[in-house]
Amino acid sequence: MSSQPTNLLQGTLDLLILKALSTGELHGLGISRRIEQMTQGTFCVKPGSLFPALHRMEEAGWLSSLWGESENNRRARFYRLTKTGKAQLEVEKEQWAKVAVAMTNALKAT
Amino acid sequence: MRFWSRMRSALRNLFRKEAVEAELDDEVRAYVDLLTDERIAAGMSAQEARRMALAEMGGAEQVKQAVRDHRAGARLELLGQDVRYGLRQMRRNSGFTLTVVLTLALSIGANTAIFSVVNALMLTDLPYPHPERLGTIFTHVTGSSSWDERHHINGEQWELLRDQVPALLPGISGIRPSGVNLQSGTHVEFLHASRISAHYLDVLGIHPIFGRNFTGTEDLPHGPKAAILSYGLWRTMFGANAGIAGRVILIKGEPYTVVGVLPQGAETPQNADLYLPLQASRTGEGGGTNFIDIVRLRDGFTWQQADAEIDHAWAQRTNRYELEDNAGAQVSYHTVPLQRGETVTLRPQVMGLMLAAGFILLIACANLAGLTLVRVLRRTPEIATRLALGASRWQIERQLWIENILLAAAGGAAGIGIGLLAVRGLLRLLPEHLLPVKSVPLDGHVLAFTLLVSVLTSVLFGMLPALVTRRFDLRAAMGSRTATGGEHLRLRQTLIAGEVALTVVLLAASGLLIRTLIHLQTLPPGFDPSGVMTATASLNNLRYHDPVAFQKLLEESTEAMRRIPGVEKAAAGLSLPYERSLIMAGITFSGKETGQTAIADEVYVTPGYFDTLGIPILTGRAFTTADGPNTQHVIVINQAFARSYFHGANPVGQILNKDARIVGVVGDVAMAPGIDAVAPLTDEKTVYIPATQVQASLLAVVHDWFQPSWIVRTGGPVTGLTEQMQHALAGTDPDLPFSGFYSMRDLLAKTLAAQRSEVAMLSVLAALALLLSAVGIFALVANIVAQKTREIGLRMALGSTARQAMIHIGMPGVRASALGLVLGLMLCAGALRAMRSVLYGVGVYDLPILLVVVLALASVTLIAAMAPTLRIAAIDPATTLRDE
Numbered sequence: 001m002s003s004q005p006t007n008l009l010q011g012t013l014d015l016l017i018l019k020a021l022s023t024g025e026l027h028g029l030g031i032s033r034r035i036e037q038m039t040q041g042t043f044c045v046k047p048g049s050l051f052p053a054l055h056r057m058e059e060a061g062w063l064s065s066l067w068g069e070s071e072n073n074r075r076a077r078f079y080r081l082t083k084t085g086k087a088q089l090e091v092e093k094e095q096w097a098k099v100a101v102a103m104t105n106a107l108k109a110t
Numbered sequence: 111m112r113f114w115s116r117m118r119s120a121l122r123n124l125f126r127k128e129a130v131e132a133e134l135d136d137e138v139r140a141y142v143d144l145l146t147d148e149r150i151a152a153g154m155s156a157q158e159a160r161r162m163a164l165a166e167m168g169g170a171e172q173v174k175q176a177v178r179d180h181r182a183g184a185r186l187e188l189l190g191q192d193v194r195y196g197l198r199q200m201r202r203n204s205g206f207t208l209t210v211v212l213t214l215a216l217s218i219g220a221n222t223a224i225f226s227v228v229n230a231l232m233l234t235d236l237p238y239p240h241p242e243r244l245g246t247i248f249t250h251v252t253g254s255s256s257w258d259e260r261h262h263i264n265g266e267q268w269e270l271l272r273d274q275v276p277a278l279l280p281g282i283s284g285i286r287p288s289g290v291n292l293q294s295g296t297h298v299e300f301l302h303a304s305r306i307s308a309h310y311l312d313v314l315g316i317h318p319i320f321g322r323n324f325t326g327t328e329d330l331p332h333g334p335k336a337a338i339l340s341y342g343l344w345r346t347m348f349g350a351n352a353g354i355a356g357r358v359i360l361i362k363g364e365p366y367t368v369v370g371v372l373p374q375g376a377e378t379p380q381n382a383d384l385y386l387p388l389q390a391s392r393t394g395e396g397g398g399t400n401f402i403d404i405v406r407l408r409d410g411f412t413w414q415q416a417d418a419e420i421d422h423a424w425a426q427r428t429n430r431y432e433l434e435d436n437a438g439a440q441v442s443y444h445t446v447p448l449q450r451g452e453t454v455t456l457r458p459q460v461m462g463l464m465l466a467a468g469f470i471l472l473i474a475c476a477n478l479a480g481l482t483l484v485r486v487l488r489r490t491p492e493i494a495t496r497l498a499l500g501a502s503r504w505q506i507e508r509q510l511w512i513e514n515i516l517l518a519a520a521g522g523a524a525g526i527g528i529g530l531l532a533v534r535g536l537l538r539l540l541p542e543h544l545l546p547v548k549s550v551p552l553d554g555h556v557l558a559f560t561l562l563v564s565v566l567t568s569v570l571f572g573m574l575p576a577l578v579t580r581r582f583d584l585r586a587a588m589g590s591r592t593a594t595g596g597e598h599l600r601l602r603q604t605l606i607a608g609e610v611a612l613t614v615v616l617l618a619a620s621g622l623l624i625r626t627l628i629h630l631q632t633l634p635p636g637f638d639p640s641g642v643m644t645a646t647a648s649l650n651n652l653r654y655h656d657p658v659a660f661q662k663l664l665e666e667s668t669e670a671m672r673r674i675p676g677v678e679k680a681a682a683g684l685s686l687p688y689e690r691s692l693i694m695a696g697i698t699f700s701g702k703e704t705g706q707t708a709i710a711d712e713v714y715v716t717p718g719y720f721d722t723l724g725i726p727i728l729t730g731r732a733f734t735t736a737d738g739p740n741t742q743h744v745i746v747i748n749q750a751f752a753r754s755y756f757h758g759a760n761p762v763g764q765i766l767n768k769d770a771r772i773v774g775v776v777g778d779v780a781m782a783p784g785i786d787a788v789a790p791l792t793d794e795k796t797v798y799i800p801a802t803q804v805q806a807s808l809l810a811v812v813h814d815w816f817q818p819s820w821i822v823r824t825g826g827p828v829t830g831l832t833e834q835m836q837h838a839l840a841g842t843d844p845d846l847p848f849s850g851f852y853s854m855r856d857l858l859a860k861t862l863a864a865q866r867s868e869v870a871m872l873s874v875l876a877a878l879a880l881l882l883s884a885v886g887i888f889a890l891v892a893n894i895v896a897q898k899t900r901e902i903g904l905r906m907a908l909g910s911t912a913r914q915a916m917i918h919i920g921m922p923g924v925r926a927s928a929l930g931l932v933l934g935l936m937l938c939a940g941a942l943r944a945m946r947s948v949l950y951g952v953g954v955y956d957l958p959i960l961l962v963v964v965l966a967l968a969s970v971t972l973i974a975a976m977a978p979t980l981r982i983a984a985i986d987p988a989t990t991l992r993d994e
Contacts, residue, residue, distance in 0.1 A: 027141075027144065028141045029144045046166075047138070047141060047166075047168065048176050049176075051176065052177045052180040055181060056180050056181075059116050059119035060116060061116075070140075072147055074140060075136070077137045077140065
């Protein structure tokens with residue numbers, strides 16, 4: 001695996017955000033750091049893609065947000081999964097699994 | 111779920127924008143703060159940490175914009191921005207906006223008005239239940255002369271249709287409602303009565319609010335006399351009396367029993383005040399084609415079955431008049447929708463006007479395409495800047511289209527207003543009962559049409575600028591201050607040439623109609639129309655079925671009128687010049703021409719008729735008081751009759767109809783056609799008979815169809831003439847009101863009303879076309895002047911005079927118009943031939959009209975092309991060159 005952060009595949013950002021939030025609520029920077037941690041630094045989500053995605057997903061009803069205090073007492077907006085969001089995570093996981101298998105097979109083919 | 115969630119967000123984003131924005135602000139700021147904290151915790155200085163955080167953020171504004179772009183409702187908001195920007199542009203260029211909106215308003219208004227007539231005549235359902243099952247019968251004859259039209263039917267056809275065509279429920283009426291007098295106490299009211307068959311109202315699906323429709327017995331010859339009142343008559347004459355059914359009223363001097371009252375707003379093709387049973391038979395009135403049929407398809411039958419049954423039933427007829435004088439002809443019958451049957455004669459005119467209105471729309475589009483093209487070119491720097499700043503071509507185009515649609519919407523809205531006014535004007539212009547509909551509404555159809563036309567216009571005139579911006583070269587645009595090539599000028603000239611060509615066709619067409627109208631109005635009438643006043647009264651009355659009473663009335667009343675001070679002469683007759691008169695077929699000859707029969711107008715007259723109207727006696731004599739009921743039957747014929755049947759031989763002394771001797775020949779007068787509708791006014795073959803010698807059996811039926819006229823000739827204006835005429839009539843019959851007074855000019859106007867309104871409408875459209883073309887040429891040249899100010903300055907600095915510069919600049923407009931003129935004349939060569947059938951006294955290719963069109967267009971072109979160049983005179987070469 002390269003140490004350079006990789007560009008996100010179209011559609012994977014939603015899945016990563018949903019996954020990052022599956023363990024509990026996080027604020028924007030928290031989500032970004034959690035994704036970096038989960039992917040061992042492969043994916044680094046910039047605010048320019050993170051924020052539009054968060055707002056879009058909230059408007060779709062997958063996330064809800066509220067203002068709270070960060071660990072060092074800063075006001076921040078926290079996001080958490082809604083019920084539909086949890087369902088969506090399952091859907092996207094399944095899809096990803098299919099894609100991953102398909103891609104692996106495709107690359108193995110001679 | 112997802113959709114509703116997005117909808118909620120979209121509404122919040124659009125309507126609580128400030129709160130949403132503030133939150134986004136906070137969120138982005140918090141992100142930077144958190145990032146800074148993180149860096150400080152990692153051991154950076156506060157300043158360095160903040161710098162790094164901002165760098166990682168990558169521009170707070172871009173991030174926020176990215177969020178905005180992806181927000182629900184973002185597209186709608188962008189659209190809102192474009193619309194607001196477009197409106198601002200419209201306000202800023204108020205001259206341009208006004209020109210465009212006015213052009214659109216006039217052209218869309220004209221189209222809306224004429225389409226609303228088309229709609230009322232052809233698209234709106236007839237006001238009857240199941241209008242699709244209503245029809246009428248067309249006669250289709252193929253042979254040496256062929257035709258396919260709605261023909262009136264005779265009594266034999268009616269009986270066969272009624273009894274032997276099970277697929278149809280048929281009804282018939284008289285051709286026109288007749289004038290009758292209704293007597294109620296001492297009050298006598300003149301009304302229009304329509305005579306209808308038993309099931310006529312059932313065919314239309316009209317059921318009386320009181321009482322019932324006519325029964326079969328009431329429709330039998332000599333059956334019981336029954337009447338059905340219209341709602342209006344029931345209210346005005348009978349005080350909306352709910353117990354009216356069964357009451358006896360006095361119509362035509364005879365008692366009729368009221369059997370029903372029609373519902374409010376009930377329309378029939380006859381639109382009369384009251385309805386009486388027709389009581390048709392094969393004889394008398396039914397011996398000729400004096401009935402109009404309407405039919406309703408019965409349940410379970412098809413129109414094809416109906417057609418076959420009619421063909422079969424009418425093949426059994428003894429009298430097949432359609433085949434007379436048409437050797438080897440084939441005849442068949444077919445049903446057509448009633449709406450088509452009722453409007454078939456108006457269709458060509460209305461469609462012609464619709465075509466003219468379409469021309470107007472094309473002309474307007476050509477103008478607007480030119481104007482918007484110039485405006486887009488003028489906005490080149492703005493567009494270049496936007497493109498350079500990263501706007502996509504789609505964004506630029508969307509902006510232009512939105513502006514076009516806004517303009518079209520404004521024009522369309524104004525067009526509806528103008529259309530509404532135009533329809534009102536149109537209806538005032540049209541003679542009453544010309545349109546077989548009660549109203550011309552601006553309904554959903556019309557509004558949909560206007561919307562469609564507006565959208566179509568915006569596409570048509572917006573296409574050109576859009577195509578031009580598609581080929582927009584950014585570098586070139588940034589380099590030059592204005593981007594206009596000769597290519598665009600040529601394009602605009604082509605547009606102008608096209609619109610001028612259409613204008614030429616409209617001008618020539620309206621010119622031909624105007625010439626026709628002038629020809630008809632100045633046609634030698636064959637009599638002296640000045641100083642004549644006429645009055646009509648209904649003799650459709652039992653009293654006047656008696657020849658003695660009828661003769662006494664005419665004699666005494668004309669004598670009394672002659673005694674009115676100022677009146678020189680007075681007479682009476684069944685019909686007047688300019689009017690349609692009674693047609694008599696089967697006039698027989700004796701002597702050389704035995705066996706031949708003639709068809710001619712027949713007019714009964716009192717002895718003073720020719721003298722009073724000033725109709726010249728060419729040979730023989732006029733009638734005198736000596737021609738009485740018991741003396742030798744005499745006839746006076748007109749020149750047209752003499753020409754047709756006596757071929758130059760002296761007709762005086764010849765015998766017609768076995769016992770009537772021709773005693774004189776009079777000059778022809780202009781009449782509305784009855785026998786051959788070759789022109790709106792013609793010299794019809796006419797025979798005159800003395801009023802004293804009218805067959806008694808004919809009196810009743812003739813007065814059912816026609817109202818005779820009283821005529822007085824005065825030396826000068828006589829005050830209270832009409833009252834005195836009524837008074838003179840009352841001396842003999844106090845219960846006989848005149849139903850109207852008309853000068854000869856009124857009668858001519860009445861006969862030519864349809865022509866006049868057609869001329870007026872087409873002329874308005876042609877004038878509009880000319881105006882729009884002038885605006886187009888003006889705009890083209892004005893634009894060149896604006897663009898070439900520097901060039902002109904240079905030319906003048908180099909010694910060109912202002913005059914030369916003006917000609918140089920105005921020339922492109924003149925050239926475009928000249929090309930259009932040539933194109934238009936070529937178009938005329940083909941297009942005007944279609945007008946042949948409506949032209950009288952003028953050929954399709956009329957040199958004076960073409961000259962007038964060329965002159966009018968040339969002068970308008972010169973004015974429109976030269977007016978904007980007047981600004982050139984004010985150009986100071988020194989200033990414009992310094993401006994460089």
